[in-house]
Amino acid sequence: MKTLGNFVDNDIHLPSEGRKGPIFNPALGKQQGEVFLSNQEETQKAIESSYQALSTWTATPPLKRARILFKFKELLEKNKNRLAEFITHEHGKVLSDAQGELTRGIEVVEFACGIPHLLKGEHSSNVGTGVDSYSLMKPVGVCVGITPFNFPAMVPMWMFPIALACGNTFILKPSEKDPSVSLEIAHLLKEAGLPKGVFNIVNGDKEAVDTLLTDQRVQAVSFVGSTPIAEYIYQKSGHYGKRVQALGGAKNHMIVMPDADLDQAVAGLMGAAYGSAGERCMAISAVIAVGEIGDKLIEKLRPKIEALKIGPGLDKEFNPDMGPLISNQHREKVKNYIDLGIKEGAKLVCDGRNYSCKGYEGGYFLGGSLFDHVKEGMKVHHEEIFGPVLVVLRASTYEDAIQIINNHEFGNGTAIFTRDGDCARQFTEDVEVGMVGINVPIPVPMAFHSFGGWKRSLFGPLHIHGQDGVRFYTKMKTITSRWPSGLKQKANFNMPTMK
Ligand code: NAD
Numbered sequence: 001m002k003t004l005g006n007f008v009d010n011d012i013h014l015p016s017e018g019r020k021g022p023i024f025n026p027a028l029g030k031q032q033g034e035v036f037l038s039n040q041e042e043t044q045k046a047i048e049s050s051y052q053a054l055s056t057w058t059a060t061p062p063l064k065r066a067r068i069l070f071k072f073k074e075l076l077e078k079n080k081n082r083l084a085e086f087i088t089h090e091h092g093k094v095l096s097d098a099q100g101e102l103t104r105g106i107e108v109v110e111f112a113c114g115i116p117h118l119l120k121g122e123h124s125s126n127v128g129t130g131v132d133s134y135s136l137m138k139p140v141g142v143c144v145g146i147t148p149f150n151f152p153a154m155v156p157m158w159m160f161p162i163a164l165a166c167g168n169t170f171i172l173k174p175s176e177k178d179p180s181v182s183l184e185i186a187h188l189l190k191e192a193g194l195p196k197g198v199f200n201i202v203n204g205d206k207e208a209v210d211t212l213l214t215d216q217r218v219q220a221v222s223f224v225g226s227t228p229i230a231e232y233i234y235q236k237s238g239h240y241g242k243r244v245q246a247l248g249g250a251k252n253h254m255i256v257m258p259d260a261d262l263d264q265a266v267a268g269l270m271g272a273a274y275g276s277a278g279e280r281c282m283a284i285s286a287v288i289a290v291g292e293i294g295d296k297l298i299e300k301l302r303p304k305i306e307a308l309k310i311g312p313g314l315d316k317e318f319n320p321d322m323g324p325l326i327s328n329q330h331r332e333k334v335k336n337y338i339d340l341g342i343k344e345g346a347k348l349v350c351d352g353r354n355y356s357c358k359g360y361e362g363g364y365f366l367g368g369s370l371f372d373h374v375k376e377g378m379k380v381h382h383e384e385i386f387g388p389v390l391v392v393l394r395a396s397t398y399e400d401a402i403q404i405i406n407n408h409e410f411g412n413g414t415a416i417f418t419r420d421g422d423c424a425r426q427f428t429e430d431v432e433v434g435m436v437g438i439n440v441p442i443p444v445p446m447a448f449h450s451f452g453g454w455k456r457s458l459f460g461p462l463h464i465h466g467q468d469g470v471r472f473y474t475k476m477k478t479i480t481s482r483w484p485s486g487l488k489q490k491a492n493f494n495m496p497t498m499k
Contacts, residue, residue: 128498
């Protein structure tokens with residue numbers, strides 16, 4: 001059984017003693033390793049390393065920093081299949097999905113390679129006689145990323161390539177449930193030529209996180225995870241004077257209008273609701289069927305859900321559509337939501353609770369579940385289930401459907417399926433959600449656009465990656481200079497104005 005530690009100063013550090021957390025293989029339902037849960041002292045070692053590395057990395061020309069990222073991208077591509085297997089082993093998602101996650105992460109590295117262009121400041125000459133004004137984009141300092149289990153490679157890569165390209169040092173605190181792939185990535189950064197201390201990994205839980213949030217040497221915190229923890233991170237980091245962005249949970253709705261191409265909508269829904277066993281922040285977990293289309297939608301969905309191939313993500317012959325859930329505990333939580341939905345009066349059309357995969361009976365598998373006639377206010381609609389459970393609500397009109405989405409506390413992603421251009425455009429105006437799809441079920445913005453939701457899906461002023469990422473990881477300095485310095489100046493006790 002492997003034991004994982006931290007990655008500090010370009011080397012693995014295994015504490016001699018301390019708390020450890022189990023790492024499972026969810027397809028087998030067996031523990032396959034353990035990870036040290038860093039205490040305050042271990043966490044501080046990583047902080048000190050990042051702090052020591054900061055001045056040299058900050059002074060490294062942006063092009064030289066980008067060259068290391070170019071090399072890193074090459075290594076990621078070369079190692080993509082190997083990294084994807086690490087993800088599938090610990091997370092459970094099917095191999096093609098793990099490869100897709102890496103592709104989306106690599107796109108952020110590609111974006112970061114071009115960051116020297118975005119670090120150019122602005123210059124205005126002669127804002128007053130002989131006076132010029134210009135701005136510089138400076139790194140923020142030691143930055144921290146705290147990431148969730150569901151995208152163990154992509155979400156860290158939303159953060160650190162941009163932070164590093166901007167001249168910051170970075171400490172990653174990955175999810176303790178699937179930490180291996182980030183350690184592999186750290187080795188690739190080292191191989192690409194990243195100096196020691198510029199990228200460190202601290203494995204752990206709340207103790208490590210709290211140490212990072214309260215240490216004066218840490219300047220900025222990026223978080224992605226569930227809403228209660230996002231809110232906690234946002235408040236605590238803010239209290240300790242740090243720059244913070246915290247992305248939270250979701251309940252993403254898809255509206256299916258009566259004129260929609262139903263086959264297209266159903267095909268989109270199958271991937272969006274059940275892909276990665278529903279453990280995606282951009283999963284569609286609620287559908288609003290408008291007008292008469294509800295019955296037809298259910299008719300088309302039911303056989304497809306019943307035919308889902310569910311099994312171990314690494315079994316190429318079986319080639320499943322979706323794998324197991326991350327843990328037995330999480331599977332029980334999802335099952336409890338299905339029990340609750342029945343109690344709340346929703347109609348369970350497909351019941352995945354008793355699914356078991358032949359040959360992998362110990363695995364944390366669940367079949368796809370579908371609820372119909374779900375009403376606003378039911379917990380299965382209000383709360384994030386984060387499993388392969390799709391709920392269908394019925395609405396008489398487009399306006400009622402919009403109201404349901406806008407009443408919801410989350411605002412991460414949403415989609416509409418319609419052939420009506422007017423309606424689609426109106427939807428983009430009306431809906432109070434950050435990422436919007438028109439006949440696109442999972443509208444995840446590309447790396448050069450910023451990613452982030454609204455309402456209780458995001459705490460902080462900026463979204464992640466894209467231009468917002470660059471803004472988050474830099475602070476602007478504006479310089480006003482007068483040349484020649486000997487230009488006659490009179491004493492002036494009023495607000496300065498430029499002449
Ligand atoms: P989580 O909130 O349980 O954990 C996220 C991180 O926070 C982990 O690194 C974990 O170790 C740490 N953490 C957990 N409890 C903590 C505590 N009490 N104090 C300090 N740190 C703590 O989330 P998860 O279960 O790993 O991931 C699933 C959640 O992430 C879902 O809610 C999903 O919607 C969300 N998510 C959101 C996005 C987005 O872009 N908005 C993307 C991916 C996942």
